[in-house]
Amino acid sequence: AQTVTQSQPEMSVQEAETVTLSCTYDTSENNYYLFWYKQPPSRQMILVIRQEAYKQQNATENRFSVNFQKAAKSFSLKISDSQLGDTAMYFCALKGGSQGNLIFGKGTKLSVKP
Amino acid sequence: GAVVSQHPSWVICKSGTSVKIECRSLDFQATTMFWYRQFPKQSLMLMATSNEGSKATYEQGVEKDKFLINHASLTLSTLTVTSAHPEDSSFYICSKTSGILLGNEQFFGPGTRLTVL
Numbered sequence: 001a002q003t004v005t006q007s008q009p010e011m012s013v014q015e016a017e018t019v020t021l022s023c024t025y026d027t028s029e030n031n032y033y034l035f036w037y038k039q040p041p042s043r044q045m046i047l048v049i050r051q052e053a054y055k056q057q058n059a060t061e062n063r064f065s066v067n068f069q070k071a072a073k074s075f076s077l078k079i080s081d082s083q084l085g086d087t088a089m090y091f092c093a094l095k096g097g098s099q100g101n102l103i104f105g106k107g108t109k110l111s112v113k114p
Numbered sequence: 115g116a117v118v119s120q121h122p123s124w125v126i127c128k129s130g131t132s133v134k135i136e137c138r139s140l141d142f143q144a145t146t147m148f149w150y151r152q153f154p155k156q157s158l159m160l161m162a163t164s165n166e167g168s169k170a171t172y173e174q175g176v177e178k179d180k181f182l183i184n185h186a187s188l189t190l191s192t193l194t195v196t197s198a199h200p201e202d203s204s205f206y207i208c209s210k211t212s213g214i215l216l217g218n219e220q221f222f223g224p225g226t227r228l229t230v231l
Contacts, residue, residue: 035220043205045158045222091157095220100211101148102220104157 002027004094006105013082014113020067021077021108023092032096034068036077039107040088048090051075082112117141120208120223127198128231134194135226137164137208143188144210149181152205152225164191164208198230 003026013019025034036048051059051068059066063083067076079086089109093102121136137147145166150158162183163171170183180202182194195202207225 043152043207043225045207045209047219050219093220095211099163100146100220101160101163102158102209104159106157 002029002094002096002103004092004103004105006092006108008108009106010109010111012111012113013079015082015084017082018078018080019082019110021079021090021092021110023075023077023105025073025075025092025094025103027073027094027096029096032094034066034075035093035095035102036064036066036075037091037093037104038086038088039091045091049077079110084112084114086110087112117221118208118210118223120206120226122226123224124227124229126229126231129199130197132194132196133198133228134192135206135208135228137191137193137223139189139210144191145188146210147185147191148209148211148220149183149191149193150207150209152207154205158207161193161206164193166191195228198228200230203228203230 005024032053034051038046038048049059049061049064058068063080065078089107091107092105095102117140119138127133147164149161151161152158160173161176164183164185166185172178185191205225209220209222212219
């Protein structure tokens with residue numbers, strides 16, 4: 001079975017500061033994908049960043065970057081220069097195997113304070 | 115712009131009635147779509163995989179006779195909650211995947227909030 005674990009139910013950060021959200025996962029697949037999704041109060045799921053497991057280089061998207069540690073099955077998200085608009089629920093997700101669905105962690109509620 | 119739409123965005127119904135939720139792929143065709151359920155302050159849980167032209171695949175614990183899925187065309191999947199009860203009140207989200215060539219990104223609809231009185 002594939003699992004995704006987010007151990008931080010809530011986090012807060014000051015505007016312009018940096019915050020790291022943790023995620024660990026488990027899968028027996030060799031080829032898989034990892035994602036971070038943001039869910040603001042509107043509840044629309046928004047892709048933040050993706051990582052292909054076969055790529056060693058950590059993915060980066062502007063202020064968002066990941067620390068992908070494949071051996072440790074860890075996939076943390078770093079948000080630099082936090083902005084008020086980053087306030088949202090953040091879900092770590094795993095896609096592996098032939099099915100196209102995602103397995104989600106329980107989420108981390110991030111609050112960016114002015 | 116949005117690539118997946120859902121209708122309605124919210125619905126309130128009486129206990130015992132049936133509610134249909136539509137999920138449309140607005141750009142490319144989707145032979146497979148997914149239905150998730152999200153209870154308040156919880157994560158998304160896969161309910162079923164909707165397959166165009168064939169029966170849906172349900173996750174363990176999801177009643178197929180209660181949550182009827184119809185994927186009659188390449189751009190439309192519907193979820194019907196039959197004989198709804200208050201415990202069915204939840205946020206229902208559909209999605210489709212872009213496939214390997216486009217990075218396996220999953221596109222989500224805006225969701226449907228169902229409240230059963």
